[in-house]
């Protein structure tokens with residue numbers, strides 16, 4: 021029943037052969053050498069400093085949601101960098117290979133990438149940015165922040181949490197190894213029928229794409245279950261639904277989407293695999309297959325997925341605006357409803373990705389109207405944020421700048437989305453770079469929100485702030501890059517430039533493409549600014565220490581516990597009395613009241629099972645790609661055996677005694693006292709304090725009942 | 736309500752939990768598992784959708800259709816095997832309420848044997864099809880038919896392994912919180928497979944037989 025393959029196959033190595041290693045490729049071979057040297061260097065340094073035990077005990081086997089979240093974010097940042105390099109390669113090719121007289125090197129007729137290689141680069145760019153950069157970054161933040169914001173000590177299932185991380189890491193490893201062993205898919209991040217069928221894509225590229233995405237889907241579904249269960253089951257006493265921070269609500273809505281939509285992706289890809297491995301005819305052009313079935317199944321996941329990634333970003337913005345406007349979020353209830361509405365409607369619009377399928381005027385209008393409906397809750401959110409800032413005491417620090425940038429991009433992306441939702445317009449610009457510019461505006465909204473959150477929550481996790489100057493420099497460079505790349509891209513879209521061109525035939529577009537190339541150079545500078553930001557911040561960390569309430573104007577529960585957050589989160593679980601509990605306590609002058617006695621607490625043990633399972637799934641994925649059947653069987657059996665082993669062993673957890681707890685808490689409080697109440701207001705924005713006016717008609721904080729000078733520490 | 740959505744008096748408010756609030760392990764676990772089953776349901780829903788799209792006349796590309804080979808009584812026997820298996824699992828859970836170890840083991844054993852019967856019937860059916868030249872490669876319609884039914888069978892297969900594991904755990908560890916929690920989640924899993932089978936039986940086998 022297994023299909024015949026074009027190339028060779030042998031029982032030991034499957035399709036693997038020396039010829040699959042691109043050692044003669046002028047781009048990949050040097051890169052490979054660099055990667056090997058880098059890896060040896062890193063491993064050598066770890067060995068030299070004797071950090072292996074530390075790494076294993078503190079990170080690789082951890083089940084602590086904060087450490088797992090940090091690792092998610094690290095993976096996300098590394099993949100963001102890889103995806104950025106892909107983007108740079110795409111832009112360079114398009115700026116170079118314009119018109120029949122453009123030169124060509126490295127075997128390409130025009131530019132420096134052959135069409136096949138170019139196809140791999142943009143496919144990898146899309147998959148990586150959406151599923152391996154944005155998703156892990158957001159999941160990482162949800163992992164770190166959600167449990168603390170609801171006053172829990174960990175996720176509902178700490179071990180499952182580790183498993184989700186290591187599946188994601190395995191997927192990342194799989195897509196990275198496709199650089200050097202075999203090739204990657206060349207058919208775009210969503211792949212279309214029938215080009216991904218074995219007949220038309222005989223290599224292993226599509227197989228890499230399938231199994232990478234399957235692993236990611238698995239990891240994300242597990243993560244989604246975990247976050248949902250955490251929110252629903254683990255809230256601290258008093259944390260009623262009406263008091264839940266908006267980021268938590270957004271995570272809830274987002275993960276409802278993940279839970280329900282990712283199975284559709286899993287099935288769509290599994291059916292592609294059935295076609296390619298078993299010779300089935302789901303999506304083939306003959307023998308009863310149906311090409312549009314794939315397109316439908318993919319976007320039934322694909323559209324909810326885009327809301328899965330944007331909703332947490334909305335949640336982040338909803339935390340940052342109030343903090344730096346010193347006002348509660350405007351329209352809490354409408355914000356909750358809007359998130360849920362977006363999650364619901366996201367299911368009803370998938371067909372707008374292929375209006376041109378020609379389903380007819382009735383179907384197209386129905387989906388067009390449904391798509392425009394999304395604009396209502398999104399608009400509600402935009403106005404809520406604007407009203408939150410309106411007459412607030414604004415602080416334009418770096419986090420706020422990034423959040424405001426996200427707001428502007430959301431407007432651009434949302435409005436162009438509305439245009440695309442009109443079938444008459446869509447027929448004109450479908451598959452043009454206008455669409456590419458639209459969704460980059462949207463996805464960059466997410467990236468902006470993520471960088472805002474990196475700056476905003478960094479002090480909570482690490483105990484010191486990032487450098488404001490470099491964070492702002494990076495912001496302005498990044499924004500200049502965004503404008504330079506995407507404004508011309510919108511224009512080119514209107515001029516009819518289609519997406520994914522490895523050769524641009526129209527020389528009239530050249531100037532625009534050169535501006536975009538310049539934009540990429542500016543982006544590169546912002547990446548350098550990011551490295552400078554990390555370097556300078558870590559160098560100066562001693563002078564940037566912060567206490568529990570790092571910003572002095574924070575509102576939700578994560579700011580109640582120490583910074584950096586102790587591994588048990590809260591020595592005694594807080595009893596929640598208000599929405600924006602920390603702001604409530606601060607305004608009433610009771611924010612420094614500490615618990616008077618401690619009780620033993622029960623914590624889960626570390627486990628090496630999760631990372632080993634991750635490694636085995638990587639092996640399984642690799643074996644499937646290369647059709648090494650014995651290795652598939654072996655790794656699958658090993659996975660089952662390990663799961664059973666873990667199930668027998670269980671985890672009794674361990675106890676932190678009240679005495680130990682008290683000691684650690686005392687140490688943390690001593691640290692806090694040493695830093696002093698330097699809750700300095702950060703007024704160094706572009707416009708500085710000029711705009712941060714004090715107003716007497718705001719519900720006065722000092723005049724709240726029972727507050728005797730609750731404002732002291734802010735003056 | 737003030738701007739904080741709170742009408743608690745800060746002077747008397749309880750700030751730290753004094754109730755030694757504990758999360759209920761079993762209910763947290765079964766709830767999470769319920770969500771996993773939701774996603775499993777979505778997986779089958781997608782497969783059914785694919786089957787729906789690929790069960791038109793032209794999907795079979797002139798080749799055999801389910802009407803040519805489905806034997807309703809044979810599949811009915813499978814149905815009964817699975818249903819009685821679920822019933823015996825239910826009886827095992829009843830025994831669990833009375834902390835009756837041998838009752839649990841016997842119920843699980845019966846559920847296991849009937850599950851194996853179900854699977855054996857399915858495998859026999861599939862090898863029979865293959866020997867008459869009908870595989871996933873025959874046509875789009877047959878791909879959908881075989882993959883949908885076999886994904887269900889794969890679920891049953893993993894359920895059977897799990898039943899064995901639970902029998903061993905009940906014997907080795909008795910009714911600890913972990914073991915009881917897993918027995919409950921396995922029960923949910925096993926029930927869901929029977930429910931899905933109802934749809935498979937009706938919409939794939941019977942419908943296919945009639946059309």
Ligand code: HEM
Nearest residue numbers: 326330372373394434437438440441450451455459462463
């Ligand atoms: C106001 C809300 C939105 C509307 C009305 C909207 C509308 C659309 C439409 C009609 C298309 C199809 C264009 C075509 O291919 O002809 C599209 C494509 C796309 N949108 Fe949006 N969109 C919205 C929000 C978002 C968000 C929030 C994201 C992601 C975070 C997003 C990401 C994408 C992506 C990735 C594609 C194209 C994927 C591809 O073809 O590769 N959109 N959008």
Ligand SMILES: [Cu+2]
Nearest residue numbers: 323326372373
């Ligand atoms: Cu969409």
